[in-house]
Amino acid sequence: MLEQIRSEFMSVGYWPVEVLLIRVGGALLLCGLIGLERETKNHPAGLRTHMLVGLASTVYCLLMLELVQRTGELPDSVRMDPIRVIEAVTGGVAFLAAGLIVFAKGEIKGLTTGASLWLAASVGLCCGLGLWALALIATVPALAINRLLKIVEDKTL
Incomplete structure (x- = not known):
């Protein structure tokens, strides 16, 4: 019995622990960078929120x-659609992002922060899939858009 319990907690599944750590760590780092930019501008969803969204997306x-790898172990009556995970993450984060958007005094606030949360979810999914180039290709412009274009907007308005 004790061996079964030990086996249950020592099993990491299909992916080696090192791969899991790299993917989770990458999501935390990249989404943290996006969140840090929001944090430095005192927006409601900052560093922690973006890191948690990226982490959750990666874990999902x-x-x-893991489930796809276990398909052979499941009975024929079980059908899987991996795209549903992406749809669920997208829908869940869109709900969070919508909660940040406020219309007050004739102005819309929180729209960019909501969009950056949505992006953090996609970066987390990229990290979870090991699509590092796409994760970086998405993060770098996000930082530039949030930081550099804001400077341009402030100077022109």
Whole structure:
């Protein structure tokens, strides 16, 4: 019995622990960079929120990949659609992002922060899938858009 319990907690699934750590760590770092930019501008969803969204997206993605690997162990009556994980993450984060958007005194506030949360979810999914180039290609412009274009906007308005 004790061996079964030990086996249960020592099992990491299909992916080696090192791969899991790299993917989760990458999501935390990249989404943290996006969140840090929001944090430095005193927006409601900052560093922690973006890191948690990226982490959750990565974990959901890794769970989906694990289930796909276990397909052969499941009965024929079980059908899987991995795209549903991406749809669920997108819908869940869109709900969070919508909660940040406020219309007050004739102005819309929180729209960019909501969009950056949505982007953080996609970066987390990229990290979960091990699509590092796409994760970086998405993060770098996001930082530039949030930081550099804001400077341009402030100077022109």
